[in-house]
Amino acid sequence: MFVEVTMGAEALATSAEIARIAGKDRALIGNWRRRHADFPQPVGGTTASPLFSLREVEAWLQENKPDVRLSPEGKLWHALKALGDDLRLAQVLAATGAFIALVRNGEWQTLAHLSDEALETEVPAVVRKIFRGRAVFPSRLPAGTGPLLRDLAALARQQGAASLFEYFTTRFLEAQQRSYAASPPVLAELMSALVGSLPRTLLDPACGTGTLLVAAAEGNRRLLGQERDADLAQVAAIRLALSTDHAVVGIEDSLHADAFDGEQADAVMCNPPFNERDWGPDELAADPRWEYGLPPRMESELAWVQHGLAHVKPGGAVVILMPVTAANRRSGRRIRANLIRKGALRGIIDLPSSMASTAGIPAHLWLLAKPVPGSMPPPTVWFASAAENRIAEIASAWTAYLREPTAEPSIGQLVATMDLLDDDNDLTPARYLTGDGWDPTTVQSLTGEINDLLERIRQLLPREPRPDPLAVSLTTVGELAHAGILEIHRPGKDEQLWSEAKDLVVTPQADRLDVEVARQPTVLATQQTLIRINRRDVEPEFLAGFLRSAHNLLPSGGSSSGIRKELRKAIIPRLPSPEVQRTYGTVFRQLEEMRTALHEISGKGELLTRLALDEITRASRA
Structure with a gap:
């Protein structure tokens, strides 16, 4: 039986993800885009990594490539991803697992006859009752998710609950590998x-x-x-x-x-x-x-x-x-x-x-x-x-x-x-x-990783004209804090400070500020500072990019209190429109991704050259 997956929220996927769930090579998707003018246009993402509507792609495949079908579990995964952004994907996966467990244990049989609207209310109540607070699950599901629940239940029965949830977990870990250093x-x-x-x-x-x-x-x-x-x-x-x-x-x-x-x-x-x-060296000393x-x-x-x-x-x-x-x-x-x-x-x-x-x-x-x-x-x-x-x-x-x-x-x-x-x-x-050290498999693995990083860097290299300089006056982080637009926090001596999604975590380096946009809750180190943005119309990546720039160089040395004062003096443009902030934020995010990839490829290249050097010198001594 083939399960037809009904999309609720708009499910989006990159060309690589489309290739995966279609069982095709990624290059073939790119070839279709170049050769067929009617191939669906991107609806989001970036120039380097555009996103396509799976609904539009599937309709195009049915019209032009009827022998190519998107896997039902792949479509379901992207439908689930559409229910929450990357910052909430772990919650979506956890809730999905709770529902799949409900299906496996047989409770779905008492719910399947309900209308879609009733399912969206009753399923949360049943899950919470069964798990007795041991499961993270929303009190009410978004409108339109009833058909998605039916598709999940049907596919769990067809493929097996454990197999389907393992597939979703694998896709989650791949999508979140920058946030979770999971065990391969x-x-x-x-x-x-x-x-x-x-x-x-x-x-x-x-x-x-x-x-x-x-x-x-x-x-x-x-x-x-x-x-x-x-x-x-x-x-x-x-x-x-x-x-x-x-x-x-x-x-x-x-x-x-x-x-x-x-x-x-x-x-x-x-x-x-x-x-x-x-990690607790003070409170756990004894x-x-x-x-x-x-x-x-x-x-x-x-x-x-x-x-x-x-x-x-x-x-x-x-x-x-x-x-x-x-x-x-x-x-x-x-x-x-x-x-x-x-x-x-x-x-x-x-x-x-x-x-x-x-x-x-x-x-x-x-x-x-x-x-x-x-x-x-x-x-x-x-x-x-x-x-x-x-x-x-x-x-x-x-x-x-x-x-x-x-x-x-x-x-x-x-x-x-x-x-x-x-x-x-x-x-x-x-x-x-x-x-x-010179193991052919290790060398082959390193070489493949370096080639993958080189391809990623090529995709991230700037291809478009940079945004026009902002014709706005300047302000400081301290002034934005005084206006209530953001808050500045430091860890206390005896209590932990946790970041939330979209907070800025600032770490002083030798001369510049290292600024990371938090993707998940983490505990701040003592030398770090947290900037929490209080307004939804402020783009975190926009602020992070300007804080990283040479306009905000740090004086060498100095105490932590001195660094806090310098951070409050950090200069940024007065906030332009959200659209302009997002434009800059996209560019800044790509530059940060490129910097990270360059740092990673440097380490792998260093390891590969050392292995080669050690092997050559070992052979010369033999």
């Missing part, structure tokens, strides 16, 4: 393989949408997850509920409000948030979890490592993703030394950036085990390099190392613990993997 499926597969099949209770204390736990769901294994973002926690809970009857997901930050305090799991898997400066040392303010990841070790039984495993800098930062050398000296750190795996994160951030996997009281620490630490096609080999080599930590490994190198306990305690795998 191949990383989840590797981490699950490293944990093995023996652990009966498995914990992920920063589970996000639950990708790691879903990958490890098997048999009667008990799965525990915790996530501080309520929407993502609900997505994780529903994904797990559709896969197993033995899962619990808590909400809140694990470091500050541990939902499983006292729980001793058999293993912990975790992809924690990286580089969080205000916490008993810091058996290996108080984590430095700049080393939030070492807090997560010790949180994981505190939550496993003696001999229990901890597999945790870590930024590459955690292996050699001087601030963390004392804790690294203690982890090695006491036998907790057993191995580190170097990962290709594409395998480590959807954001393309290079990372390592740290493999730890909670020491068994009275046992001798192992004499070696295992270092290896991973590639997507070597998961089974790596897992097998890890299992063999755990059985005999002195036997020659089939993959990687063993390093004596005494050789790691020098002044730096540098645990970077490349130092010990002579010749292992």
Whole structure:
């Protein structure tokens, strides 16, 4: 049966998204646009990434390419996206999951006979009653979503509730990869393989949408997850509920409000948030979890490592993703030394950036085990390099190392613990993997990522004349604050400051202001400043662009109070019409995206050239 999807709000998609749901190559969509004058025109987006009406595209396909059909799940996803902007997409996904769970559990049968208008009122009431406040769901659905609910119910019954929700979650993570550094499926597969099949209770204390736990769901294994973002926690809970009857997901930050305090799991898997400066070093200074040392303010990841070790039984495993800098930062050398000296750190795996994160951030996997009281620490630490096609080999080599930590490994190198306990305690795998860095799969992955970034940069390069200079007088951030148009906030000593969507988060750099438009709630660091805009006719990207410019250079040095004063003096144009602000905001956003892409390609290019250099010099020594 083919489900015809009825669009409610206008569903929009890029050419790449159209190609995906049509099962065609992206280049073919571009070819149709060039060759057919009647192909639908863009209705939104930017010059580099135009948006098309799916309704118009589908009508054109039926007229001109009747053999090409848009997938029903693809059309449904874009119809769901149309219900909320990018900032609310997690809420839309969470609510969609709650409804799919309702369909799977059979409650839909009592609702299906209602009119569309009645569904929009009754479905929220039923969901709230069933989940008893444990699900994020609107009290009333937008008018016109009744047909969409029927299509969701029909497709969930046809494809299976778990399969359909996994599809939606995958599309969400792809669309939000700049906001959520999610775990790629191949990383989840590797981490699950490293944990093995023996652990009966498995914990992920920063589970996000639950990708790691879903990958490890098997048999009667008990799965525990915790996530501080309520929407993502609900997505994780529903994904797990559709896969197993033995899962619990808590909400809140694990470091500050541990939902499983006292729980001793058999293993912990975790992809924690990286580089969080205000993770709680002051209020958690005396916490008993810091058996290996108080984590430095700049080393939030070492807090997560010790949180994981505190939550496993003696001999229990901890597999945790870590930024590459955690292996050699001087601030963390004392804790690294203690982890090695006491036998907790057993191995580190170097990962290709594409395998480590959807954001393309290079990372390592740290493999730890909670020491068994009275046992001798192992004499070696295992270092290896991973590639997507070597998961089974790596897992097998890890299992063999755990059985005999002195036997020659089939993959990687063993390093004596005494050789790691020098002044730096540098645990970077490349130092010990002579010749292992040049892996064809890694190089191919890096090359592909660089080519993708180059294409993205080419799309973002300015092609149109820049906006005309604004013929308006100037004002300052302080004057706008005095007029009530915006507010300026700084984190307090004893309380956290959270950003909201469309807030400006300002971080002083060496000479300029680094200004980010918030896409999701985040905790501000102590040196950051938040600008909250109080009027809907003010475009955040417009303000952000002018604040980043050379007109607002910072004096070198100075106290935080001095920087606050300088921010209030920052010069911006008096606000023009919303249309003009949006024009400038679009240009500023594209420039910021290009800057980010250039920074990312620089890091990947540096890694690729180092790998090539190390391989050439290794060959010359042979």
